[in-house]
Every structure is written in C-alpha cells, then in structure tokens.
Amino acid sequence: MAVSPLITRLGLALVTLFGVAVIVFCLLRVVPGDPVAMMISPSATPADIAALKARYGLDLGLGAQFMLxxxxxxxxxxxxxxxxxxxxxxxxxxxxxxxxELAFAALVFGILAGGMLAIFGTLCRRTPLEPVLDFLNGLFLAVPDFVWALALVLLFGVFLPVLPISGRLDPSVPVAFATPFYLLESLARLNLAAVGDLLAHMAMPVLALGLPLAAIIVRTLKEALIEAMLQDYVLLARLKGMSPLRLVVQEALRNAVGPTLTLTGVQFTFMIGGTVIVERIFAYPGLGNMAIDAVINRDLPLIQGIVLTFGALFIAINIATDLIAALLNPRQAHG
Structure with a gap:
C-alpha cells in the first residue's frame, strides 16, 4: 500500500469515526429514559436535578451537547x-x-486451528473423510459464539468441572501487576503460575470466540488451496516428486492465504463485537462486559466512549489487514 492511499485511508477513518460519534450520540438521546434519574435519590429537589444535568451538560440543546x-x-x-x-x-x-488479550488469543486459536484443518481437508480431497469434515465445519459455522459459550459452561463448568467459569484471575494467585495486560506481563516475567491461571480462565471464552472463526477460515482457505493446487507451478512440483503435504504447505499455501487473510480481518472485527456477550456469560472483566452495564444504567458518557473505542479498533484492524495483505502481495501496494 503506497503512502498516498494510506493517508487517504486514515482520512476516511477519521470521517468514519465522526459518523460513528454522530450516530451513537443521536441514538442515545432519542432512547426513552432519563440518565439522571438512575443516579439521584428520590428525595432530590428540582434544584439538585438541575445542578446534576448542568454538570453533565444535559440541560443544553442537542447541538450544543454534541459540540461540547x-x-x-x-x-x-x-x-x-x-x-x-x-x-x-x-x-x-x-x-x-x-x-x-481475549480477542487476540481467540484470533491465534482460530488461525492455527482453521489453518491446520484447512490443510488437512485439502489433503483429504476426494476421500470418504471429506464429506464428514465438510459437515462438521458447516455445523461449526452455524453455531454462534454465545451458544458455544453456554455449551462450554455446561460441559466444562458443570458436567466436567475442570475449568473456571468466571473471572480473569483467581484471587489466590499471589501476583501484583504493573500493567492491565496481565497475560503479556506474566509471560514477560515468566510467572508460570499466573500464566496457567490466566489461560485457564481464558480457555472457554477463547474457544467460544475462536471456533466460529476457525470454521470460516477452514472453508475459505480450503477453497483457495484447492484452486491453487490446480495451478501449473503446483503440477510441475508434483511431477518433480514433491509429497502432497509439501505441495500444499510449501507451494499452494503462500498463494492461497491472501483472500483468507482479508476475510479473517473482517471476521476479527465481528469477533471483537462478539466479546460483549461472551464476556458477560463468563463474567470476564473486559470492555464488553462493562458496555452491557453501561447500557443497563444508561450511562451516556461511558457508552459513547466504549462505542468510539470499538469503532477505532474496527478501523485500525481493517487498515492493518490491508497493510499485511499488501506486504504479502506487492501487486496490491498501489491499489
């Protein structure tokens, strides 16, 4: 991606964020309910209510509130x-x-699981195992992340209670974190006890978020690999006696990964949005869980801040995906 298109994308990103700000601001103001009533006592006087509205700028017109x-x-x-x-x-x-941390762990799981299964499915092409794999992948595609979350809670939290079903870290783990990136900090400190407990708490949310992503990667990458296997350079490598696994991994994969990468970037943004429900199910103390509390309490400043943060994340992920795709395929650098 050349410098000029990148500047254009950044400019469009700012315009998009402004549009998100306008939409969320207007929608929150037309929803019934008074946010001040959620935080003031029943014995408050009209003067108290007016003072509180003035503190949050809710006594101004919509235009003045938005500009402020x-x-x-x-x-x-x-x-x-x-x-x-x-x-x-x-x-x-x-x-x-x-x-x-939760979203990127689910992304890594989805890419690794989806990539390996796509390669395996390509190797099983035209065998009795292929329809079985396609059926299972279609099943995984049809089940949304929050259903996986509920199923995993029942399986590994109730019937086979081997994993924690809530929280991010057990209070009994003796560690004091200097940053809110608990997993990265624990890995940097080589604190294996904290890493193990954090991964145990993340296991079910990561599976719930990563399984649908892995299924999408399997379908997309497998189709791209099958198409790449019909190309002349792969046929030539086969004539040279290269094994099927080397044909797929060494020859076909590098040319089939482009479309999959683009789709994975798009699906990753959806997955981050899916953390809202999954975090709630597992009582995971992330931004999505706090977003639900903010909506319940009609906390306008917090909702607006969270929505803008999610919007900025989505835009950043899309730009990063385009940059990586351009690096992998230089022909897109000027596109």
Whole structure:
C-alpha cells in the first residue's frame, strides 16, 4: 500500500469515526429514559436535578451537547461515568487490555486451528473423510459464539468441572501487576503460575470466540488451496516428486492465504463485537462486559466512549489487514 492511499485511508477513518460519534450520540438521546434519574435519590429537589444535568451538560440543546462532547473528546476527555463516577478514559484503559488479550488469543486459536484443518481437508480431497469434515465445519459455522459459550459452561463448568467459569484471575494467585495486560506481563516475567491461571480462565471464552472463526477460515482457505493446487507451478512440483503435504504447505499455501487473510480481518472485527456477550456469560472483566452495564444504567458518557473505542479498533484492524495483505502481495501496494 503506497503512502498516498494510506493517508487517504486514515482520512476516511477519521470521517468514519465522526459518523460513528454522530450516530451513537443521536441514538442515545432519542432512547426513552432519563440518565439522571438512575443516579439521584428520590428525595432530590428540582434544584439538585438541575445542578446534576448542568454538570453533565444535559440541560443544553442537542447541538450544543454534541459540540461540547466532541470538543472534549478531541482534547482526550471522554467525560465522567454517570454510574461509576470515574473518568471514562481511565475505565476504558483498565478494561480494554483484558478484551484485547481475549480477542487476540481467540484470533491465534482460530488461525492455527482453521489453518491446520484447512490443510488437512485439502489433503483429504476426494476421500470418504471429506464429506464428514465438510459437515462438521458447516455445523461449526452455524453455531454462534454465545451458544458455544453456554455449551462450554455446561460441559466444562458443570458436567466436567475442570475449568473456571468466571473471572480473569483467581484471587489466590499471589501476583501484583504493573500493567492491565496481565497475560503479556506474566509471560514477560515468566510467572508460570499466573500464566496457567490466566489461560485457564481464558480457555472457554477463547474457544467460544475462536471456533466460529476457525470454521470460516477452514472453508475459505480450503477453497483457495484447492484452486491453487490446480495451478501449473503446483503440477510441475508434483511431477518433480514433491509429497502432497509439501505441495500444499510449501507451494499452494503462500498463494492461497491472501483472500483468507482479508476475510479473517473482517471476521476479527465481528469477533471483537462478539466479546460483549461472551464476556458477560463468563463474567470476564473486559470492555464488553462493562458496555452491557453501561447500557443497563444508561450511562451516556461511558457508552459513547466504549462505542468510539470499538469503532477505532474496527478501523485500525481493517487498515492493518490491508497493510499485511499488501506486504504479502506487492501487486496490491498501489491499489
């Protein structure tokens, strides 16, 4: 991707974020309910209510409220949470790392599992095992992540209670973290006890998020591999006596990974959105779980900050996917 198209993409990203800000701001204002009523006592006087509305700018017109909020966001001030009475940016900074670690762990699992199964499915082409693999993959595609989450809770939390069903880290693990990136910090410190406990708590959420992604990768990559196996350079390598596994991995895979990469980037953004429900099911202390609490409490500043954060993540992932695709395929660099 050349410099000029990249600048264009960044400009479009800012426009997109502005559109997201407008939409979420307007939608939250037309939803019935008074956020001030959620945080004030029944004995409050009209003067108390007016003072609280003035504090959060809710006594102004919609246009004035939006400009006031947008100007504050531009300065890095996302406001104060109505329900938690804390700075929104601080709350997001505390919860976002947990969601990112969970999402990237699910991405790694989905890529590894999907890639290996796609290669295996390609090697099983035109064998009795192929329809069985296709049926199982279609089943995994049809089941959404939150259904996997509930099934995993019943399986590994109730019938075979071998994994923790809630939280991020057992309180009994003696560790004091300097950053909110618990897993990365534990790996850097070689704290194997903390790493093991963190991975145990992440296992079921990662499976719930990663299984549908793996199924999508299997279908897309397998089709691309089968098409690549018909190309002349693969046929030539086969004539030279190269084994089927080497043909797939060494010759076909590098040319089949492009379309899969693009689709994986798109699906990864959907998966991050899916963390909202999955985190809630497992009581995982991430940004998605906090988003549900913010909606229940009609915490306007917190909801707006979380939605903008998710929007920025989606845009960043799409740009990163395009950059990686351009590096893998230089012909796209000027596209």
């Amino acid at each position: 909020w947008l100007g504050a966001v531009a300065r890095g001030d996302f406001g104060t949470s109505i329900s938690l009475r804390r700075d929104v940016l601080e709350l997001i900074g505390e919860r976002l790392p947990a969601t990112l």
